[in-house]
Amino acid sequence: MALTATVHHVDLTRGTVETKTVPEDVYRKYPGGSALAAYLLLQTMPAGADPLGPDNVLVMAVSPLTGLAISGQSRMTACARSPLTGAVGDSQCGGFFPAEMRTAGADAFVFTGQAAEPVYLWLQDGRAELRPARHLWGKVTADVDRLLKQECDPKAEIAQIGPAGENRVRFAAIMNMVNRANGRTGMGAVMGTKRLKAVVVRGSKPPKPANPEKFRELTKRLKELQEANPGIGWFGEFGTAGVLAIQDKMGGLPTRNYDEGTFEDAKAIDGSTLAKTILKERDTCYACVVKCKRVVEVHEPGLDVDPIYGGPEYETLALFGSMCGVGDLKLLARASADANKYGMDTISCGGTIAWAMEAKARGLLDDQGLGLAFGDGQSLLRAIEAIALRRGVGDLLAEGSLRAAERLGPAAVDLTVTAKGQELPAHMPQHKRSLGLIYAVNAFGADHQSSEHDSQLKAKPGSLQRRRLAELGDFPDLDPRDLSDAKVAFAYRTQCFYSALDSLGLCQFVWGPSWQLYGPAETVELVRYGTGWDATMDEVLAMGERRLHLLRGFNAREGLGKNVDTLPKKLFRPLGGKGPTAGVALTTEEFERARAKYYELAGCDPATGYPTRAKLGALGLAWLAEQVPAPPR
Numbered sequence: 001m002a003l004t005a006t007v008h009h010v011d012l013t014r015g016t017v018e019t020k021t022v023p024e025d026v027y028r029k030y031p032g033g034s035a036l037a038a039y040l041l042l043q044t045m046p047a048g049a050d051p052l053g054p055d056n057v058l059v060m061a062v063s064p065l066t067g068l069a070i071s072g073q074s075r076m077t078a079c080a081r082s083p084l085t086g087a088v089g090d091s092q093c094g095g096f097f098p099a100e101m102r103t104a105g106a107d108a109f110v111f112t113g114q115a116a117e118p119v120y121l122w123l124q125d126g127r128a129e130l131r132p133a134r135h136l137w138g139k140v141t142a143d144v145d146r147l148l149k150q151e152c153d154p155k156a157e158i159a160q161i162g163p164a165g166e167n168r169v170r171f172a173a174i175m176n177m178v179n180r181a182n183g184r185t186g187m188g189a190v191m192g193t194k195r196l197k198a199v200v201v202r203g204s205k206p207p208k209p210a211n212p213e214k215f216r217e218l219t220k221r222l223k224e225l226q227e228a229n230p231g232i233g234w235f236g237e238f239g240t241a242g243v244l245a246i247q248d249k250m251g252g253l254p255t256r257n258y259d260e261g262t263f264e265d266a267k268a269i270d271g272s273t274l275a276k277t278i279l280k281e282r283d284t285c286y287a288c289v290v291k292c293k294r295v296v297e298v299h300e301p302g303l304d305v306d307p308i309y310g311g312p313e314y315e316t317l318a319l320f321g322s323m324c325g326v327g328d329l330k331l332l333a334r335a336s337a338d339a340n341k342y343g344m345d346t347i348s349c350g351g352t353i354a355w356a357m358e359a360k361a362r363g364l365l366d367d368q369g370l371g372l373a374f375g376d377g378q379s380l381l382r383a384i385e386a387i388a389l390r391r392g393v394g395d396l397l398a399e400g401s402l403r404a405a406e407r408l409g410p411a412a413v414d415l416t417v418t419a420k421g422q423e424l425p426a427h428m429p430q431h432k433r434s435l436g437l438i439y440a441v442n443a444f445g446a447d448h449q450s451s452e453h454d455s456q457l458k459a460k461p462g463s464l465q466r467r468r469l470a471e472l473g474d475f476p477d478l479d480p481r482d483l484s485d486a487k488v489a490f491a492y493r494t495q496c497f498y499s500a501l502d503s504l505g506l507c508q509f510v511w512g513p514s515w516q517l518y519g520p521a522e523t524v525e526l527v528r529y530g531t532g533w534d535a536t537m538d539e540v541l542a543m544g545e546r547r548l549h550l551l552r553g554f555n556a557r558e559g560l561g562k563n564v565d566t567l568p569k570k571l572f573r574p575l576g577g578k579g580p581t582a583g584v585a586l587t588t589e590e591f592e593r594a595r596a597k598y599y600e601l602a603g604c605d606p607a608t609g610y611p612t613r614a615k616l617g618a619l620g621l622a623w624l625a626e627q628v629p630a631p632p633r
């Protein structure tokens with residue numbers, strides 16, 4: 001039987017839902033997740049649409065592997081023009097919503113227009129309807145989750161926006177399970193603009209693999225893979241938060257608005273301390289054995305944390321913690337819970353507040369009584385609330401650090417740490433050089449989950465990591481601070497693989513090219529047994545490369561290419577502090593040389609950074625080439 005995709009087109013202006021089918025030949029080219037979402041976005045959104053206007057289009061997509069009974073397949077991509085960057089927006093979430101969405105009969109939703117009054121979408125076993133949501137508007141995420149379960153089905157899964165999305169905070173998230181986020185690029189603000197409060201899904205027919213016997217064989221290999229990879233057990237025990245002390249030791253933990261690479265209170269906020277103190281239990285995503293998610297509980301005056309809001313990840317601890325100079329773990333747990341309650345990306349929110357703390361200290365920002373200061377945790381909590389509700393100076397900070405700084409002048413812009421206007425994650429390019437390059441060239445702004453980290457190349461010869469990486473290419477042993485042509489080749493190749501994972505809707509802590517539970521060869525097997533397609537490694541890498549160029553093609557339509565493939569000035573100034581990266585800086589020359597090499601490998605024009613017509617044609621994207629401006633002669 002043909003494997004097709006069911007897409008529900010929801011016109012919010014007219015209040016209608018139309019269901020269409022993507023045929024198998026098209027689906028195999030854009031196999032779900034980010035690739036299908038970008039394809040549908042490019043087919044539907046007119047070039048030049050205002051990200052916060054009715055012409056923007058929001059797509060949510062899962063993949064033909066979503067909902068299968070194997071770890072790390074429950075991921076949903078949200079895609080639209082980003083209100084934060086003006087470029088393409090793209091963000092993945094985990095949890096149980098993605099698996100339930102497919103079980104309920106949706107491979108994608110395409111939301112167009114703008115509702116006159118707040119609404120939510122209710123999809124149950126293939127039947128979709130829009131319902132009024134006025135009674136939910138203004139409510140925080142836990143309350144909305146509870147009310148919608150009462151209204152629709154106690155076992156329904158809910159993707160929703162909190163007050164931050166309603167208030168069009170440019171880095172508002174889409175939340176599901178109240179503690180999982182499509183965090184990056186402001187997809188929650190697009191939902192808020194459309195007055196779409198939530199998407200609620202419930203189904204009774206879980207998807208089945210195309211080849212059940214082979215699929216079962218793959219799942220049976222789990223025990224053997226776990227035994228061969230003790231790092232996975234460690235990762236489950238401490239979660240992403242477990243890497244914080246390691247990052248600090250390497251001098252790669254951004255501290256006080258990216259001015260230093262080590263933090264004096266790193267141990268106090270590391271995942272191992274969290275596991276010994278405030279951890280209530282571990283949580284998971286649909287069918288995943290790794291259980292890397294944290295649930296924390298705190299009972300202290302002013303710092304109560306309701307376990308429903310989960311627990312902080314590494315990025316959250318670093319952006320609210322070391323970046324803001326705050327070393328109080330309980331307070332950071334509260335900050336994480338507040339961001340989930342209001343529905344905001346903790347990376348951009350923390351990065352914006354850290355920038356504001358520095359701008360205030362330098363006399364560039366009037367914080368209107370918020371009392372912002374590095375190390376002052378209470379001022380961090382006040383800022384989170386002010387941003388979500390756009391109160392006082394929060395209204396300015398809700399625009400993101402770059403837009404806010406541009407209103408204050410060039411000295412304030414010099415303090416920002418963004419790529420394409422999106423705040424950098426907590427993996428420092430000063431230490432991981434190729435990651436910095438990917439931050440710059442990535443179509444949707446700085447992202448740490450878009451290529452393999454430089455540090456994996458330092459794994460011992462013959463190790464699991466090296467054997468897995470060898471399945472993708474012959475990569476030499478290179479220092480994390482190396483940015484030679486060989487390192488750029490490593491970055492691009494692994495970016496294509498990671499891009500395929502985002503297209504196939506796979507969790508990159510479970511499926512990946514090095515330390516993860518399943519490696520590249522098993523990924524190809526999963527595609528074959530899950531879909532029935534006779535896929536090869538080359539086809540999987542081509543899926544990833546095609547998706548990268550769909551995203552770059554979107555940007556080119558908006559005139560965004562090399563002009564925005566840049567890194568912030570701060571990274572080119574020597575780091576302060578005392579750690580192993582003190583005094584380290586990127587150089588303009590090495591960055592520009594690496595970017596030129598990247599364009600050569602990726603098939604992008606060296607003058608504009610746009611994908612060339614020849615490259616788009618080779619990837620089966622001739623239709624997109626028509627829309628991309630021709631490079632200057």
Ligand code: SF4
Nearest residue numbers: 285288290292507509
């Ligand atoms: S590894 Fe963690 S984030 Fe990934 S699917 Fe499993 S529980 Fe979810």
